[in-house]
Amino acid sequence: MGMHVNEVCINCDRAVADHTQKYCPNCGQPTPVHRIDWHFLGHELEHSVLHMDRGILYSLKQLMLRPGPLLRDYIEGRRGNQVKPLLLITMMSAAVVLLNRLITGGGFMDEGFSQTEAMGQALPAEALRFIAAYRSVSAWIESHFAAFTLMLLPIEALVFWLVFKRYSRLNYPEWLVVTTLLTVQTFVIWSVLVLVHRWLPQTQVLAGVLGMIYTAASLMQFFQGRPLGSTLWRTILALAIFSLASSAAVVAAVIAVMWIG
Template structure:
């Protein structure tokens, strides 16, 4: 037995009398009027609006982000947001794409071997005694575990670093008091999505070019800095570039210290036998 449709002259949600067939939405609750029965035409229409329109928004936003990034960011902050994907959603989408690309192109190792090269160098020192060699081997295992965890949680780590990056930019661009901290979070989100796009493009190259990761980082940072110079119209670009570089350097120092301290604490816990890492 089919379910009966509501009175076509009333809102199906709140029962308010409609003003006529030209009324598209109920002024009381916002429900579309008249309500349409769910059939194949309805499902096709919903698919077009929920999926295809979303895709067009993503493609448009990515195009603007790579070709006119500063203008896109400034427009979004100033309220011109039609057709633009929300920055936090864009970060999660591009982060997921980068993670997926790392899975297929690099067997999940998005960070590359550079993360543990320093520990490996210390491990293979010829003059190290047995105790030092054992400690180095433990730290190598710890850093390997940390790298694997970071590879598996790239998007989460990025979201955790976003507030730090926004705070660093607010500090280095402190003369621009009209930009508040939430707006810096938006700016940083767009820049991070831009970095993920560059990262995803360069990942397949890492299989054949060992220095591709360093080239990717350099290109992504320069692109981020150039994007920042476009945001601040009327301000010398070289000053914006330097302020942005100072903000990036600040974040790199903070994250490197945090990662190193975390790894050292984990290493001590592992060495004392309080924590057992998976084999």
């Protein structure tokens, strides 16, 4: 087939030097190009996901076992073996939603409202309207969880940048990367806890608490050589402010739905 001729680069038509050439020196296109078949898909799975020294599993393993060194490597430019943070957080946010639906049979935003709803008509009308609006917002969040997560990341990065501004030289875009990877950690913990949901209820709350602990430990590793106490109280302050800000954003959305409705 013409699309798989390997004498020239299929992308820019530059001649392939010899059979040892792996990438076109002009545009970076892999050469030779391979037809998509089962062998190709298996090779892609092995090298992009399962490979021991690079890929998704490698990045997740390093993020959970060596978070401080991984964060330093990424910020300082040693990123060759790492998967892009946006890919990791999109993948893990989808995993959290899927696992919740498959294992718990419900949504992760349902926790804490079942007993309130059981009170039924005993609640004031405004409270019932608030619950209905909350359900509407919750349904949107669960249907667009990756987008919702990405919407909160700039706020989280801004909070950490402001709290740590006089403590570190990280700029705002660098904090965007750091907070993205720290959020991935929480999603990994959450995904594991969902698997034992039957024995550990309130997995979302527990994942949040463990995620905060992991974030503090990771940043203490990241700021190696700096006073642990100073890193710890700044982390706690930043997490507290972000928790309030994210909760306020959800409440504002609920009130807006009530107002429109």
